[in-house]
Amino acid sequence: MTEEPTTDEQLAPRPGAEQAELAAEIRAERKRVTGGTPDDAHDVIIELDNVDVYYGDFHAVDSVTIPVREKEITAFIGPSGCGKSTVLRSINRMNDLIESARVEGRIAYHGVDLYGSGVDPVEVRRHIGMVFQKPNPFPKSIYDNIAFGPKIAGFKGDMDDLVESSLQRAALWDEVKDKLDESAFALSGGQQQRLCIARAIATSPDVLLMDEPASALDPIATLRIEDLMYELKQEYTIIIVTHNMQQAARVSDRTAFFSVDVNEGKRTGRLVEFTETAKLFTDPAEQETEDYITGRFG
Amino acid sequence: MTQQLTLEDLAGDAKRRNRERRVKVLFVAAGLVSIAVSILIILSLAGEAWSFISQVDLSSLWTVGWFPRRGLYDIPTLIIATTIIAGIGMLVAIPLGLGAAAYLAEYASPRARRWLKPTVEILAGIPSVVLGFWALTFISPEVVARIFSSAKPFTMMAAGLGVGVLITPLVATVSEDAMKAVPMSLREASYGLGADRAVTVRKVVFPAALSGIVASMILALSRAIGETMIVFMAAGAVGGALRTFNPLDPGQTMTAAIAALATGSDQVAGQGLTFQSLFFVGLLLFLITLALNSLSNRFVRKYREQY
Numbered sequence: 001m002t003e004e005p006t007t008d009e010q011l012a013p014r015p016g017a018e019q020a021e022l023a024a025e026i027r028a029e030r031k032r033v034t035g036g037t038p039d040d041a042h043d044v045i046i047e048l049d050n051v052d053v054y055y056g057d058f059h060a061v062d063s064v065t066i067p068v069r070e071k072e073i074t075a076f077i078g079p080s081g082c083g084k085s086t087v088l089r090s091i092n093r094m095n096d097l098i099e100s101a102r103v104e105g106r107i108a109y110h111g112v113d114l115y116g117s118g119v120d121p122v123e124v125r126r127h128i129g130m131v132f133q134k135p136n137p138f139p140k141s142i143y144d145n146i147a148f149g150p151k152i153a154g155f156k157g158d159m160d161d162l163v164e165s166s167l168q169r170a171a172l173w174d175e176v177k178d179k180l181d182e183s184a185f186a187l188s189g190g191q192q193q194r195l196c197i198a199r200a201i202a203t204s205p206d207v208l209l210m211d212e213p214a215s216a217l218d219p220i221a222t223l224r225i226e227d228l229m230y231e232l233k234q235e236y237t238i239i240i241v242t243h244n245m246q247q248a249a250r251v252s253d254r255t256a257f258f259s260v261d262v263n264e265g266k267r268t269g270r271l272v273e274f275t276e277t278a279k280l281f282t283d284p285a286e287q288e289t290e291d292y293i294t295g296r297f298g
Numbered sequence: 299m300t301q302q303l304t305l306e307d308l309a310g311d312a313k314r315r316n317r318e319r320r321v322k323v324l325f326v327a328a329g330l331v332s333i334a335v336s337i338l339i340i341l342s343l344a345g346e347a348w349s350f351i352s353q354v355d356l357s358s359l360w361t362v363g364w365f366p367r368r369g370l371y372d373i374p375t376l377i378i379a380t381t382i383i384a385g386i387g388m389l390v391a392i393p394l395g396l397g398a399a400a401y402l403a404e405y406a407s408p409r410a411r412r413w414l415k416p417t418v419e420i421l422a423g424i425p426s427v428v429l430g431f432w433a434l435t436f437i438s439p440e441v442v443a444r445i446f447s448s449a450k451p452f453t454m455m456a457a458g459l460g461v462g463v464l465i466t467p468l469v470a471t472v473s474e475d476a477m478k479a480v481p482m483s484l485r486e487a488s489y490g491l492g493a494d495r496a497v498t499v500r501k502v503v504f505p506a507a508l509s510g511i512v513a514s515m516i517l518a519l520s521r522a523i524g525e526t527m528i529v530f531m532a533a534g535a536v537g538g539a540l541r542t543f544n545p546l547d548p549g550q551t552m553t554a555a556i557a558a559l560a561t562g563s564d565q566v567a568g569q570g571l572t573f574q575s576l577f578f579v580g581l582l583l584f585l586i587t588l589a590l591n592s593l594s595n596r597f598v599r600k601y602r603e604q605y
């Protein structure tokens with residue numbers, strides 16, 4: 001689990017030509033978007049430190065440590081059931097909604113322990129917004145979907161402006177500007193997901209958690225969401241769960257690979273490796289990671 | 299392995315098909331019987347109601363009160379009393395029922411819910427004669443008489459409160475089902491945007507469940523209008539009633555009027571049209587509840603389509 005900036009040497013082709021190509025692709029993409037490889041210039045904004053999550057007696061995730069840096073995209077990948085969603089949802093205390101869920105260890109946001117006494121989960125979610133796997137617009141108009149969050153937070157400014165700018169940042173404005181009063185259900189799946197992103201942005205969070213935001217979408221809608229993530233990264237810190245490794249490789253700066261241990265029929269998720277995306281996909285430190293990514297890519 | 303598939307392979311089992319046909323006939327017959335019974339009810343009501351309306355002196359339908367044995371058939375008396383009692387019932391049942399539904403669906407821990415929900419359902423099954431007796435012996439002297447010193451022992455108020463208790467579980471259970479049917483993903487969206495529980499219930503769950511909630515209210519209203527025993531026992535005025543808008547007076551609803559006529563000796567010994575008037579009121583009641591129920595069905599259908 002090194003945190004060193006990747007050097008060209010490390011990215012040099014070793015296992016095969018395909019991976020070299022991929023590494024080059026990832027670096028080119030990153031250059032296009034950020035103008036360089038990720039470095040440590042960005043501060044750690046969220047620190048997961050030895051986080052364990054339980055559902056009742058069931059130990060779902062064991063001892064996860066991940067420093068998440070500001071204005072980067074951090075991807076969580078791994079096989080189904082390894083606890084990616086569980087960890088993600090513990091970051092904005094969404095797991096509080098599940099009665100049996102319990103978090104141990106420390107999750108700090110700007111140094112503040114999110115599970116400390118005196119922390120209001122409602123306030124946490126205003127800073128750390130979330131986009132879900134299945135688009136979940138409210139059965140309300142497009143406008144009211146966006147205005148929902150700001151309204152309950154007591155937003156005083158010009159709501160029309162806010163709705164417009166949120167939709168614009170989610171690259172949806174041009175498609176919906178003439179039908180803001182229509183039901184959000186009339187939009188396509190990809191549009192609904194961008195609406196959900198716009199809705200999350202409208203409350204101006206610092207961090208966006210995205211749980212497989214494109215898994216229900218077709219390839220073109222998926223690419224639009226990915227483009228959007230590049231844009232959003234200028235202002236937001238993004239953590240994305242994805243099943244799609246190409247997607248993780250394309251969009252993220254750093255990647256956490258989770259796996260699941262089975263003993264006595266109990267499946268406990270665990271973090272295998274967390275490092276820069278380009279390194280993880282070309283020169284992983286762990287054999288397990290390599291098996292997983294080559295299995296998928298090959 | 300290219301084996302020829304013949305029609306025989308797909309023809310299936312003749313016995314099974316026969317059994318299915320017989321079962322289908324059985325169900326169709328059951329359906330037809332219930333339709334036939336409904337039609338019979340309507341026809342017999344309508345026939346007698348027509349014989350009443352065609353013979354009665356129309357001016358006796360608008361007088362000082364409902365005294366069928368004296369030839370005074372003031373329909374407004376019955377409609378006003380029905381409206382007042384059902385209205386009081388709804389005033390009790392809507393806040394209590396919706397509050398209970400919101401608590402059960404959104405606030406109660408699974409453990410509390412596990413025993414509260416069946417309790418509410420048991421409440422819904424209390425025979426109305428028990429509630430009528432309770433309205434007469436408890437609500438009337440201990441509640442109504444204490445608050446309003448002018449109240450008589452039999453009042454529409456006491457009957458209305460009793461009806462309210464009767465229909466509260468109906469509002470609660472049907473609304474709770476509607477709220478439970480709101481997808482978890484909508485709640486997550488709301489919480490994820492920094493809403494607390496109160497806002498989520500008010501702004502997301504309630505509107506999404508609205509048609510189901512409205513349906514529960516219409517059903518409850520229909521039940522309140524059709525309720526007989528409580529009003530018969532607690533609202534007084536068994537023989538007849540003066541037209542009044544005061545809930546602290548005795549009153550007679552459409553249902554109580556029918557019950558009073560049907561249990562009396564008018565069918566064998568009654569004068570003139572007294573007994574026939576029962577059918578006219580019955581038809582009126584039937585049409586009102588029919589309209590309310592189909593209205594509620596429309597709402598339910600709408601809410602099924604929603605997400």
Ligand SMILES: Nc1ncnc2c1ncn2[C@@H]1O[C@H](COP(=O)(O)OP(=O)(O)OP(=O)(O)O)[C@@H](O)[C@H]1O
Binds near residue numbers: 055058079081084086
């Ligand atoms: N509400 C819950 N109650 C009990 N167990 C749960 C709950 N949610 C998830 N789990 C369990 O926790 C483990 C991790 O689940 P989680 O949804 O976090 O996995 P995931 O990595 O996101 O999987 P996927 O890729 O399929 O979404 C699984 O074994 C799952 O069965």
Ligand SMILES: [Mg+2]
Binds near residue numbers: 085086211241
């Ligand atoms: Mg998941």
